[in-house]
Amino acid sequence: MSAAGDRAARYLDLENAPFTFPGSRILVQRADGALTVRLAEYERPLDECVLVRTLRVYTADGRVAPVTDVLPDRIEFADAGVTLTFDGPSALSLGGGGRWSVELDVPSLADAGLDAGLWRPGLPSAATASWSAVGADDLLVRGDTVRLSFSGSSLRLDIASGASADGASADDGRADVSHVRALAATAQVWNDWFARCPVVRDDLADMTAFCWWVLGANIVTLPGRGGARAVVPSKIGYVGLWQWDAYFIAAGLRHGDPELAREQLDLAFGFPTAAGQLPDVVHDDGVLASSDDLPPGDRDNLRRAGSAIADPTAPIPLTKPPLAAWALRALEGRVDDPAWFERAWATVARSQDWWFRDSDLDGDGMPEYGHPYSSGLDDSPVFDAELPVASPDLAAYLILQDDLLAAHARDRGDRAADAMHRERAEATLAALERMWDDEAGFFRSSGAGHPLAAQTAVSLLPLLTGRLPGRIVGRMLAAIDDPERFATPFAVPTVAARDPDFSPERMWRGPVWINVNALLVEGLAVSGHAERSRALAEATLSLVIDGGGPHEYFNPLTGGKARTATTSFGWSAALFVDLAVRVSA
Structure with a gap:
């Protein structure tokens, strides 16, 4: 060996x-x-x-x-x-x-x-x-x-x-x-x-090798998809290709196996609806793109009745956050296939249009999550509210995606598409800034138009835009540094420590997730705080090493694996590899 x-x-x-x-x-x-x-x-x-x-x-x-x-x-x-x-x-x-x-x-x-x-x-x-x-x-x-x-x-x-x-x-x-x-x-x-395992700093080499093993170990073939290779979140608990898992996993795979990374995006992009919506999951027998694709026993439990806007008797689209352009950008310069990139960018553009056309459920110009599954943060306290939920993380992803689509259009000389994406990004940014609660010092989510009290890590993800006013960024950094909010012994918790819904063990209600940290590493960097970005990257790498591996999520008070978290988790492994390569450069 x-x-x-x-x-x-x-x-x-x-x-x-x-x-x-x-x-x-x-x-x-x-x-x-x-x-x-x-x-x-x-x-x-x-x-x-x-x-x-x-x-x-x-x-x-x-x-x-x-x-x-x-x-x-x-x-x-x-x-x-x-x-x-x-x-x-x-x-x-x-x-x-x-x-x-x-x-x-x-x-x-x-x-x-x-x-x-x-x-x-x-x-x-x-x-x-x-x-x-x-x-x-x-x-x-x-x-x-x-x-x-x-x-x-x-x-x-x-x-x-x-x-x-x-x-x-x-x-x-x-x-x-x-x-x-x-x-x-x-x-x-x-x-x-293992010959493809990226070379990193000596102190990161053992865990990088294990994380690379995790990515190889989590490869399955999908017979119903012509034997395509999917790197699943975990053979222990999640056997399918979830859309945003594929994006994070591709970000790590690109450093050693960019063709396998491309295969993940091929699967994620391969089954859009006629309207352009990308499905939540691609699995052996089909896709999960609507509440009608769920087993009958799950529909009554998962469909949220009583919403003033969403019809609880109608099929609810199920997707994942719009990070498709973010993932596609990561493969540029690593996969030499211009025609494939053009097709992929076109798929991303149609998906972005779907969000604004079909997921703006109250018609105010800001898309919402129509179901917790579509956020990826199923158990977050922001979904204790009435649906649909307008959330600052979704606004940030949409701004970033339109910015990337505009840059791609400029590269192609398509002035009309460039202008359209830039204008839509500006409008979404204005809507995002209206979510800012200056007195409380965070971006508020809202459910069915009503502001929510829960302070969660989604309020930090607008850093990804790199476009926020310095005054707001300063307040966000203060929240990250506050032990009563996000400066837990092992950061960054997904719910502020002082929030009544904080739990160090419960999924998306307090534990640290490596994908959230990785997005914040990028957000701090593009918001002009390179040293803080590097420090969070190093702390995240140490968390995985000291916590014993790339678990699904971690207790923010002890740094250990949360009790119900899955182990050998795909995106935790992939993002460890990605961060390790970045800090080793």
Whole structure:
């Protein structure tokens, strides 16, 4: 394994970081003194996606062989001389020399007979699965538990739907040949991936390697999308391509694999509605672009009744914040395909028009969020109010996006488009400044036209525009420096510490999110505060390192992973890489 792979291996604990493979849905984790094998599926908890309840390896004298080492390409059971690796994206291979045994507890053995080694997980990506053995000299089945014994041979677990049982017999039963080949092939895939890992400062190199592993580990293929590669937020909990996750993930990938970064934008941009709206999620079977795309049981819970403006019985568009131009700009100079960029910029322009035409729900010229999902900040206290919500972060994104679209139009010599985008940005900036509450010292969100009391990190994101009056910027910096607001021990919390809705653990109601910090790093820089920008970047990098990895979100009081946060989270990993490269320059 490469030096970067060795650095990443220090974090592979089979709990926060599962054993997996680029492009695979298979996850191997620790469970009850054994290993469990699950499949990553869209909108399904892992506990409902069990392929193998427990997998235990035994030594020649019958003792359980513990896991002794975990590397990106293999799990080692040194006491038994056995390793577990991948054999392509849809199979696992277990093998070793000497005498050893393996015990598998599987969900449901098929009735077809033990010779086929079939069982039925009954999952979308694995309706059936199978085991096949090279050189097994003993087999014992009790209920759903299979125990096989070997003398220097191997076992293959085929996970793909309709898998056959003969994949491991291609080497004519010669001991361990197929397993050795699987080990070499898996190592090559990971070595090729780590060869692209960006070079950063020595003190950031270990975590950068792990974050690069996270990005590779979170690659899945979407069969319903022609096998496209999506770097999902997390195989542990979020298996799909969410629009703004794709933007943040692309920002990190561009430093080592710009073509994969482009693939993320291709998926995010690939399924606009006729009106130009980009969907919230692209997944195996379609997209999530409306409340009507939700499972029926979710609609009553997620549709907010009683809004004075939005019709609760009508489909509600679901999207994500307009950071498409921000992400596209990040790839310029890294992907050499002018025609692709022109198509992408046209898609972004149509999406921007959709916001102003179809998401200005009260007709005042300022688009609103019609549903919490469209903000990405689902649980923020600004959504405790009546919908729709006008929020300063949305205004900032729209201003930035129109500014970037205007710059692109100027580059193309399109004076009319340049003028239109600049004029719309100016109008949105004026509307944003009307959100400023000078007495309270922050930008206020409003719900159904009523100002909201909640002070959250969205009130800081207008820094992204780089256009605010110095007086307002000064007040915002004072809020960032105030321990009662945003200067918590580990900053920046998503809700001000003095706000009655502040919670250090609850999603979007206080924890630190790396994407918010990364946007504020950029906002401080473009607002003329380069030193403060650098300081926040360094503090954010330290938070991830000291907190043990790129978690979904962090407790702002302790700096540790928040209790319910997902681990090995895609945008946290990608933005760590991006920030590490920036501060290392």
